Amino acid sequence: MTAPLGRLDSFPRAALGHLPTPLEALPNLSADLGRQLFVKRDDCSGLALGGNKVRQLEFYLGEALAQRADTVLITGAVQSNFVRLAAAAACKLGLACEVQLEERVPGKGETYRRSGNVLLDRMFGARIHSYPEGEDEAGADRRINEIAEALRAEGRRPYVIPLAPGHPPLGALGYVAAARELLAQCAAAGLGFDEIVVASGSGHTHAGLLFGLRALGCALPVTGICVRRPAEVQRPRIESRCREIAELIGAPNPVAAADVVLDDQDLAPGYGRLNPALREAVALAARREGLLLDPVYTGRSFASLLRRAAALAEGARLLFLHTGGTPAIFAYQEDLGGGA
Numbered sequence: 001m002t003a004p005l006g007r008l009d010s011f012p013r014a015a016l017g018h019l020p021t022p023l024e025a026l027p028n029l030s031a032d033l034g035r036q037l038f039v040k041r042d043d044c045s046g047l048a049l050g051g052n053k054v055r056q057l058e059f060y061l062g063e064a065l066a067q068r069a070d071t072v073l074i075t076g077a078v079q080s081n082f083v084r085l086a087a088a089a090a091c092k093l094g095l096a097c098e099v100q101l102e103e104r105v106p107g108k109g110e111t112y113r114r115s116g117n118v119l120l121d122r123m124f125g126a127r128i129h130s131y132p133e134g135e136d137e138a139g140a141d142r143r144i145n146e147i148a149e150a151l152r153a154e155g156r157r158p159y160v161i162p163l164a165p166g167h168p169p170l171g172a173l174g175y176v177a178a179a180r181e182l183l184a185q186c187a188a189a190g191l192g193f194d195e196i197v198v199a200s201g202s203g204h205t206h207a208g209l210l211f212g213l214r215a216l217g218c219a220l221p222v223t224g225i226c227v228r229r230p231a232e233v234q235r236p237r238i239e240s241r242c243r244e245i246a247e248l249i250g251a252p253n254p255v256a257a258a259d260v261v262l263d264d265q266d267l268a269p270g271y272g273r274l275n276p277a278l279r280e281a282v283a284l285a286a287r288r289e290g291l292l293l294d295p296v297y298t299g300r301s302f303a304s305l306l307r308r309a310a311a312l313a314e315g316a317r318l319l320f321l322h323t324g325g326t327p328a329i330f331a332y333q334e335d336l337g338g339g340a
């Protein structure tokens, strides 16, 4: 019989995170809502203000080190947390870093371009390139590969972290492993949940977590909150990521079509743009729990969690996977400063 997580533990992995991350109750909001809310603090994953990309980078940069790369290349939105954490991890591991920032959010000003994650990218000494399009994943990947080619011609050893689907989802393995971590914490604390809510962007986090839970025999409903694309576009991405994870680790795919649950009700007006429910969620988490949510991912996914909690029975238990994004708060200060 094959192990449920296949070869997961034989992939090279760079130790970057402070793991396990805490699993905490949100007592004040739970009392307000009459539902029991908990949070898995992947915003506290240790490296450079934390976030979900730390777990993903452990696998990408494990491979980069195994290939004896000397430079990491990555592309993302201007306020990408992935880019910031790749730059930080590169510093920690003694690698150079080149980043490409894409124009994905319209109508943003100087603070968006200089503060938050961009400030940190600069502090980590990343060389910054820009890409004029925000919805052209293949083009952005092509451009970053051209930069890698030029580095190779200079005798360097670049490692590209790909953006578009069609590559082995190494990053998702971080969340397959996180599912195992979470189940161990739940068992130790005697905790069970009715639903777990997670932001679904590239889908590495959502697919990896869902795969890991199902592979380990846990039927807990996982709801992916759409932060970038509508549910009907995101669904096939999650399904194919799950198939790719199975192939990558050499284990059966335990995820059925019915396991892939997506909620896009809070997506408007689109990626990286605020709406009233998101503002309200950010304000509530801050004022009732001293918990910081970001304006791109966790503000939106927590808004959806609050709406979903209200539709469940009194006393229902929900777990929020806090995926990080803290630095973006400072890049969006004009949007957040006025409160809800």
Ligand SMILES: *Cc1c(COP(=O)(O)O)cnc(C)c1O
Binding pocket: 051, 052, 053, 080, 081, 082, 199, 200, 201, 202, 203, 204, 205, 206, 294, 297, 298, 323, 324, 325, 326
């Ligand atoms: C990237 C990111 C997400 C989305 O994770 P994916 O694995 O790309 O789906 C969610 N929250 C934060 C803060 C992120 O930076």
